[in-house]
């Protein structure tokens with residue numbers, strides 16, 4: 001039996017179970033052991049190779065998870081070929097199904113991701129010194145909310161019937177709030193009703209609920225990148241391996257998404273409008289490709305529409321809910337960007353069946369969102385105050401966006417390009433190829449201006465030559481001043497040859 005002739009190196013740093021596991025998988029890959037062959041028993045192998053039975057068991061366990069072995073009780077352990085190897089080698093599907101990969105690989109890769117993320121986070125401390133012009137905040141400008149608005153909403157919310165707040169209320173959220181949210185997506189009430197809406201603690205909690213659901217349903221998780229990292233982090237926090245699909249200004253690159261066509265059901269997260277961090281909208285061609293992928297693969301689309309009501313230019317776009325089958329779509333949204341993060345009112349809209357499943361998970365997590373906060377949200381949405389607030393907010397951010405575009409045009413040297421957002425808080429800048437936004441971050445901090453480097457917004461910390469600028473929370477005068485300082489840092493950076501000609505970003509935005 002070839003397995004009994006394996007050579008294990010007792011002086012090597014690699015543990016014996018790993019050596020055994022590697023030798024068996026190599027033997028299968030090379031054809032030295034054929035699928036269907038029966039392996040010697042654990043006791044026989046342990047004896048023949050002079051290792052403990054637990055060494056053999058550990059190797060068998062890993063090989064079983066990776067799809068190399070099948071244990072049949074009472075009959076023995078049989079060799080098989082892992083699924084991905086049996087498929088057409090042209091389908092470009094390698095690595096698509098990480099469940100079949102070595103668990104040690106997943107662990108090592110997760111550790112590496114977390115390690116790099118921590119190092120990048122430690123950079124942020126430098127930018128928190130007083131007096132900095134920070135183009136980094138993703139929160140609304142406090143000056144937009146009218147004075148005393150919370151007190152007014154509280155008077156309205158609590159004026160008559162306090163019994164509503166005595167108990168927990170409906171686990172899905174207050175009916176009036178769910179109805180108001182549903183109406184904002186579908187005024188006709190034909191497709192979306194209160195039954196499709198789950199009120200959550202910010203849209204962040206909606207993602208955590210989806211992460212739990214996906215674990216139970218064994219969904220593969222795919223995120224477009226760059227993205228708001230709270231999303232992949234919510235999936236990663238409970239042990240998901242998150243696959244990434246890179247995007248450019250038009251949206252996720254379809255060739256990257258189409259790697260995931262192997263019959264394994266996936267959840268795909270994207271931010272279709274006024275993207276964080278790129279500021280752009282999904283193109284019609286990319287949308288069509290994503291919808292086709294979702295139909296043919298039964299993929300669940302999670303569309304983050306958190307900036308939906310902050311469009312200050314061009315016609316409103318349909319919500320993803322209007323474009324797809326609700327059985328394969330979830331939309332998340334919240335009052336955080338359009339009004340106040342502090343209310344922690346968010347929502348998830350999906351099929352009534354999915355919502356009922358997620359309610360069970362939410363009940364186990366925190367029973368319901370605080371009804372007091374929901375009461376304020378009902379008062380806001382049901383009065384005219386919200387639409388007035390939105391009108392003011394859109395104009396406010398449009399002026400700031402224009403100030404930033406104008407300053408970039410005036411001060412940035414040739415070779416630097418940027419996106420032009422039609423709403424939201426953010427835009428994306430690209431340095432000439434080979435220059436690093438992390439070096440620029442450090443040069444910027446020296447001059448008193450802070451940016452968000454591209455690698456902070458990718459699961460694998462790529463997009464080194466790009467960075468995000470957020471204009472939402474910076475006064476017009478400071479925007480102009482800050483961009484001028486940043487441009488002087490960019491000129492200093494470009495005065496030397498590129499850090500690494502191999503560095504890449506997300507393309508040219510001229």
Ligand SMILES: Cc1ncc(COP(=O)(O)O)c(C=O)c1O
Nearest residue numbers: 138202203204228276334336346
């Ligand atoms: C694109 C995007 N989605 C979701 C969130 C989470 O927001 P919240 O939980 O406050 O609704 C954020 C926050 O920055 C975000 O930028």
